[in-house]
Amino acid sequence: MTFDLVLVGFGHVAQRFVTLLDETRETLARDFDVSTRVVAVTTHRHGRAYAAGGVAPQALVECHRRGEAIGRDDLDLSTSDFIRASADRGGAAKEGHLVVVETTTLDIAKGQPAIDHVRAALASGAHVITANKGPAAFAYHALAGAAADAGRRFLFEGAVMDGIPIFNLVRETLPAVRIDGFRGVVNSTTNYMLTAMEGGQTFDRALAEMQAAGIAEADASLDTDGWDAAAKTAALANVMLDARLTPHDVDRQGITAATGPQAVAARRAGRRLKLVAAAARQNGRVAARVAPEELPADDLLARLEGQQNAIVLRTDLVGEVAIVQRGSGLTQTAYALLSDLVAIAREISARSDARRARV
Amino acid sequence: MTFDLVLVGFGHVAQRFVTLLDETRETLARDFDVSTRVVAVTTHRHGRAYAAGGVAPQALVECHRRGEAIGRDDLDLSTSDFIRASADRGGAAKEGHLVVVETTTLDIAKGQPAIDHVRAALASGAHVITANKGPAAFAYHALAGAAADAGRRFLFEGAVMDGIPIFNLVRETLPAVRIDGFRGVVNSTTNYMLTAMEGGQTFDRALAEMQAAGIAEADASLDTDGWDAAAKTAALANVMLDARLTPHDVDRQGITAATGPQAVAARRAGRRLKLVAAAARQNGRVAARVAPEELPADDLLARLEGQQNAIVLRTDLVGEVAIVQRGSGLTQTAYALLSDLVAIAREISARSDARRARV
Numbered sequence: 256m257t258f259d260l261v262l263v264g265f266g267h268v269a270q271r272f273v274t275l276l277d278e279t280r281e282t283l284a285r286d287f288d289v290s291t292r293v294v295a296v297t298t299h300r301h302g303r304a305y306a307a308g309g310v311a312p313q314a315l316v317e318c319h320r321r322g323e324a325i326g327r328d329d330l331d332l333s334t335s336d337f338i339r340a341s342a343d344r345g346g347a348a349k350e351g352h353l354v355v356v357e358t359t360t361l362d363i364a365k366g367q368p369a370i371d372h373v374r375a376a377l378a379s380g381a382h383v384i385t386a387n388k389g390p391a392a393f394a395y396h397a398l399a400g401a402a403a404d405a406g407r408r409f410l411f412e413g414a415v416m417d418g419i420p421i422f423n424l425v426r427e428t429l430p431a432v433r434i435d436g437f438r439g440v441v442n443s444t445t446n447y448m449l450t451a452m453e454g455g456q457t458f459d460r461a462l463a464e465m466q467a468a469g470i471a472e473a474d475a476s477l478d479t480d481g482w483d484a485a486a487k488t489a490a491l492a493n494v495m496l497d498a499r500l501t502p503h504d505v506d507r508q509g510i511t512a513a514t515g516p517q518a519v520a521a522r523r524a525g526r527r528l529k530l531v532a533a534a535a536r537q538n539g540r541v542a543a544r545v546a547p548e549e550l551p552a553d554d555l556l557a558r559l560e561g562q563q564n565a566i567v568l569r570t571d572l573v574g575e576v577a578i579v580q581r582g583s584g585l586t587q588t589a590y591a592l593l594s595d596l597v598a599i600a601r602e603i604s605a606r607s608d609a610r611r612a613r614v
Numbered sequence: 615m616t617f618d619l620v621l622v623g624f625g626h627v628a629q630r631f632v633t634l635l636d637e638t639r640e641t642l643a644r645d646f647d648v649s650t651r652v653v654a655v656t657t658h659r660h661g662r663a664y665a666a667g668g669v670a671p672q673a674l675v676e677c678h679r680r681g682e683a684i685g686r687d688d689l690d691l692s693t694s695d696f697i698r699a700s701a702d703r704g705g706a707a708k709e710g711h712l713v714v715v716e717t718t719t720l721d722i723a724k725g726q727p728a729i730d731h732v733r734a735a736l737a738s739g740a741h742v743i744t745a746n747k748g749p750a751a752f753a754y755h756a757l758a759g760a761a762a763d764a765g766r767r768f769l770f771e772g773a774v775m776d777g778i779p780i781f782n783l784v785r786e787t788l789p790a791v792r793i794d795g796f797r798g799v800v801n802s803t804t805n806y807m808l809t810a811m812e813g814g815q816t817f818d819r820a821l822a823e824m825q826a827a828g829i830a831e832a833d834a835s836l837d838t839d840g841w842d843a844a845a846k847t848a849a850l851a852n853v854m855l856d857a858r859l860t861p862h863d864v865d866r867q868g869i870t871a872a873t874g875p876q877a878v879a880a881r882r883a884g885r886r887l888k889l890v891a892a893a894a895r896q897n898g899r900v901a902a903r904v905a906p907e908e909l910p911a912d913d914l915l916a917r918l919e920g921q922q923n924a925i926v927l928r929t930d931l932v933g934e935v936a937i938v939q940r941g942s943g944l945t946q947t948a949y950a951l952l953s954d955l956v957a958i959a960r961e962i963s964a965r966s967d968a969r970r971a972r973v
Binding site for chain 1 (some may be wrong): 646912
């Protein structure tokens, strides 16, 4: 089947996503009968493009690199209206073959405007895949409900662990298992910084390095104040523990210049200071927190260096299961979007078997 | 849907499987529309039972515990013939609702008679789920082909990592990803023994402890000579790397009394000696090995204690991904069988949507 894609946001992740689609074209066609074309792109500062027959993604990437606007279509519409208009134009939405790819940046105040984008897309008959933490962190249950009502999917595998299929893992491979809680290291910037600070590096210097490497968020306080980790924690808790949290409900402590000496002292004592994200059911509610924790050296989380992330799930039937991502980056996040797309294709393919049989 | 189960082998794993089915009955019914009844059981030394309406699993467990035969039905038949006869008796095989649960012990010479059991079951219209390493380690491609021809499933999630869904993880959650290789610690007995020997324990004493704890294989040389790890390595390589290996093709070195001093020396040097199982594509073929390796302390595999197992996958698109099982035991292995059963139910349910639509 051919998916028509509407790209909402066209930063590094979306650009890598379209080049990855190109690189994996043969595999997607052969193994999953999936092909794609980008019919619309909307950006914050680089214009908009719509083309029913598909736009050439590589040309868009080049254009964006040169700093030129990718197009000037429908600039008078709000982004949500542009999503609706794009969905109305072709027949793909009606057939369930339209996918909105949401990759705008996280707004930690309310998760907007991404949540509105997701709502507009679902209401227009599009599936949504997103690497944005906001929608699942602020409005998971409402959006999952809207998706179910619309008969469409709302997937966000890239929101927490880049390419590591943490949500898919629980949904597809641990049936009948109850998740009782989790703990993990989920923010690369602070993990790098803590390692550097253990070695005597200053907070400012360590942060500057992460910014120079393009790993820190554009607004680095989202990393250092623990907001990124809190958003991921809320998303995980909402999905896995059936919680109703926003990032503001997560008991949150970030890292500061004062954290440096603590990290040095921990290391001297044979321990490691890590920014740990955790949530668990407690007295009928879900308690979630993000804070620096001194961990014994043999704790799995203590051994994570740099961009390595991990989540340890506590379950009723299989005890503790940990999944560790030993490298992260753009390709991994773009892959998460690709794996969401394949998940949608697999479901459609099961349903269309049913539809074909009915005819 | 109701699955009729034929239990081939009724040792600890099969017994825990039936009690686990009982414990999770409500969840299975509610979330997956699955119920089960055991229609036949065949054992090596404790007799056989067949009952079209289902036998009471708890009664069988009690009976087995008292050392009594569970029944005297069809004792003249070979096990494969008993499987065929059980499949012919009810209507479940024809409907695709018969599941043979193979849990006999591993024969490292040829993987038999488990392979014959799997073939007989598939040819009779039954699905097969197994915690036995033999079939996937010796005959994965042939049996997967037989299953495809029969329109049935051959699943073995419990063969390598107990409850950890390693095969399901790759199949369901990493679409379009190529696995280039893996390394792991997959045998609990030797992992325990190496830790004990690091602390100065003798080989014989460490082994005796594992036997007393019921963790070592009945024939402990399967553990210490590396055969168990080699069988798991072959199964993983056959499935993930499309290899055609048997455990005898795995370059294999186990642990001996002489390994003790090496483990002590490694620990003194701040390193750990682990029995590492690994395979990778190399010059167009798959090379696989099992051997004690001295690992740096910060290697994820170096930190595994006791019954903790882990596999690190090397992939093209998402870099290295590790899955760590922090506890293993009977419940986990039994859960693996249960997760295989749910996988079958999910597929049938997708297909029967199609069938219902056709009517």
